[in-house]
Amino acid sequence: MTMYRHPASDSTDCIRGKTGFTRNVHVWEIGWKKPQRGTHTIVGVATSSAPLHARGYKALVENSSESWGWDVVKNKLYHKSIHTGSYPKINGSPKIFIVPDKFFVILDMDKGTLSFMANGIYFGVAFDGLKGKTLYPIVTMYSVTYVTPLVNLKIS
Template sequence: MADQISEHEDALIELFLCLDLADLAVCSRVCRRWHALLSNGNSSIWENQFYVLVPEKMQKSELLEALPSYQAKVQAYCFAWNPNDCSKNISIKDDGFTFHRRPVPQSTDAARTRKGFTSGRHCWEVWWEKPFGSHALVGVATQNAPLQQRGYISLVGMNRYSWGWNLSDNKLWHGGKTVGSYPRNLAITCQKGERVRAVLDMDRGTLSFEKGDRFLGVAFADLPTDAPLYPIVSSVYGETEVCLIYKGCPLDG
């Protein structure tokens, strides 16, 4: 009996090795057994996806090497910066998780990730490797949000298509105006090199943030859930570099 189960699982693995991510996602919902098999993030299935999908120059990224499984690395790649969806003044470095803003005066520039979210709970970490400047915003946006504008502005949150937290002055932005200070009732300052964790709940329509082991509260509620929302960052400081790494479903408690 055990041999039959092993042979069955071997056959399933051979099948799964031939599928792409979208098909694997469907298979994981077929039954508990398939879900359990695909939940092994270090299986040959996810190892294969890693080497097929992730460019060789990204595979040895220190940020990827710190993740616990091949599945986590594949997910991080899927939600890395999109070199085809960023300001012309931004370039994505070879690691895929860091963008560099060129020193262009009187310009605010942004970048979005490769994929957005339509359901579920997700978290990612963002940090500046160099100074913030006056406008350093992290948040979410739809595909309609602009990625470059003249002047030094809070580009994430400048219209109805994006929601942003300015780490430079702790103001929340949406619809072209400030909509409050954040975090509320907490004295928090962010510095270059310090990681901020964004927590997006697409089922409840909320965006929250954490710093270290502190939950900072809900920043935005009533987010739209009828279109994908993408992690986004905008910056104004010349030669600044911003890193983003997707961490999966947030751990509560």
């Protein structure tokens, strides 16, 4: 699946997957080129109640109590408008880890955790306490000047 956001002035949008997960382990690959990421580049999961649109330029995924996200440009984790820590925490990683054009999201609903991986390196648990929820893949769409091919999603 490839998702696009056409330029829209003074607004921010999210794209949420159609299938919610309640159990088992789910992995999906994100293909998102660095030049197309913009300033609000959040990847994560959300409940069906998370907001998908806002007027103005806002970071939607991390501003909701219904979503958990990783800002892949700023290397920060967010939930409920709270910066919950830098991520990833890899031995010897630079202060700003440059997330490659392709990376993986790992949602373990049996353990209630959300993790990420790239270049064969597992980054560890980003969020826990997700067990018992129905969660959907989500990304923030933010672009002002061009059509952004956002995600090539492969869920297994």
